[in-house]
Amino acid sequence: MKSKLIAVAVIVCAFMWAVAPAMADTGGGGAGAAQIGLQNASTDQLAAAAALSNQNAVNANTPANVAGGNITSGPSSANQYADSNAEAKASNDAETKQKQNQDQTVDAGSCSVGCGGTGAAQIGAQLSDTQQQADSLAVSDQNAVNANVPVNVAGGDITSGPSSANQYANSDAKAKASNDAETKQKQDQTQNVGGDPSCSVGCGGPGAAQIGVQDASTDQWAAAAAISKQNAVNANVPVNVAGGDITSGPSSANQYANSDAKAKASNDAETKQKQDQTQNVDGSSSCSVGCGGPGAAQIGIQKADTQQAAGAFALSDQNAVNANVPVNVGGGNITSGPSSANQYADSSAEAKASNDAQTKQKQDQTQNVDGSSTCYVGCGGAGAAQIGFQKADTQQGAFSGALSLQNAVNTNAPHSVAGGNIYGGPSSANQYVNSEAEGKASNDADTKQSAWQNQMVG
Secondary structure (H helix, E strand, O other): OHHHHHHHHHHHHHHOOOOOOOOOOEOOOOOEEEEEEEEEEEEEEEEEEEEEEEEEEEEEEOOEEEEOOOEEEOOEEOOEEEEEEEEEEEEEEEEEEEEEEEEEEEOOOOOOEOOOOOEEEEEEEEEEEEEEEEEEEEEEEEEEEEEEOOEEEEOOOEEEOOEEOOEEEEEEEEEEEEEEEEEEEEEEEEEEEEOOOOOOEOOOOOEEEEEEEEEEEEEEEEEEEEEEEEEEEEEEOOEEEEOOOEEEOOEEOOEEEEEEEEEEEEEEEEEEEEEEEEEEEEOOOOOOEOOOOOEEEEEEEEEEEEEEEEEEEEEEEEEEEEEEOOEEEEOOOEEEOOEEOOEEEEEEEEEEEEEEEEEEEEEEEEEEEEOOOOOOEOOOOOEEEEEEEEEEEEEEEEEEEEEEEEEEEEEEOOEEEEOOOEEEOOEEOOEEEEEEEEEEEEEEEEEEEEEEEEEEEO
16 A cells, blocks of 8 residues: 555646746746546455354163163153254455546636746545455254163062153254445546637647546455354164063153254455546647647556455264163063164264456547648647556455364164063164265456547647
């Protein structure tokens, strides 16, 4: 930014002059005029968000029974609903608008001998600097344990009722970081310099200059990380020791475990620059000897620099265990009811990083220089110059990583020791396991430059 201001100061000093107006008929100095407009806009933004959800959920049913006779247990229902959610969002929104209009009209005096022509200068500078940074982190750490562990020791018979231990465990982490910058610069310059004095000898023609500078620099950085870590255990582990018969009711231990991590980082920058310059220099005079023709210059500079970087990382780490491990030791018969242990385990990680930059530059220059005069000796012809410069630099980097780690165990391992017969009921243990990782990185840059110059030198 300091170098930009120094550059503008040099331009201003080079073209800044002041001549006091004179109304004398002999040896008069022509009118001098200067317009200087400077606009400087600097915007710095920083947004950081962090969300952490740490959950340790334990749902346990662990009765211990010791009897010399019979043990009869009623139905057991130990459902667990565990939810861990973390969401972090950081965003920046900057809008910078600069508009500069300059209108200058300079008329010549009524000097007759030794007149100095009119001089006019217009200098317009627009500087815009926007820097944005957004960081977001979301972590969901869940440890969910749903356990049914009865321990029965009896000299007689053991009869257990139905057992239903369902577990619903969800761990969710979302992180979003975004930057949105919009920079608009508009600069209009209109200059009318009239060089028509009634000078007859030694006249100096009019001189005019227009200088327009537009500089827009936008830096954006967005980073998002989402981590979902889940450890879900659903266990049914009854231990029965009986001198007589052991009869167990139906067992239903369903587990629904979900681990989800989403990270999104995005940058959106739009830079528009428009510069219109119109210059009319009238160099006609009634000078006959030693006339100097008109001189005119137009300089237009547009510079747009856009840098974007987006990084996104998503991690889903899931360890889901659904276990049915009854242990039965009986002196008589062992009869087990039907067992249904279904497991639904899902691990998903999604990371998305995107950059979208749009740069538009438009520059129109119109210059009319009239160099006609009635000079016969030593006349200087009209001189005109138009210089248009446009530079657009866009750099984008997008990084995306998604990792899904899943360890899903669904086991039914009964262990029975009996002096009599062992009757096992039907067992249904379904496992639905899904692990998904998706990473997406994209860049979209649109740069448009349009330069139009029209020059008429008579």
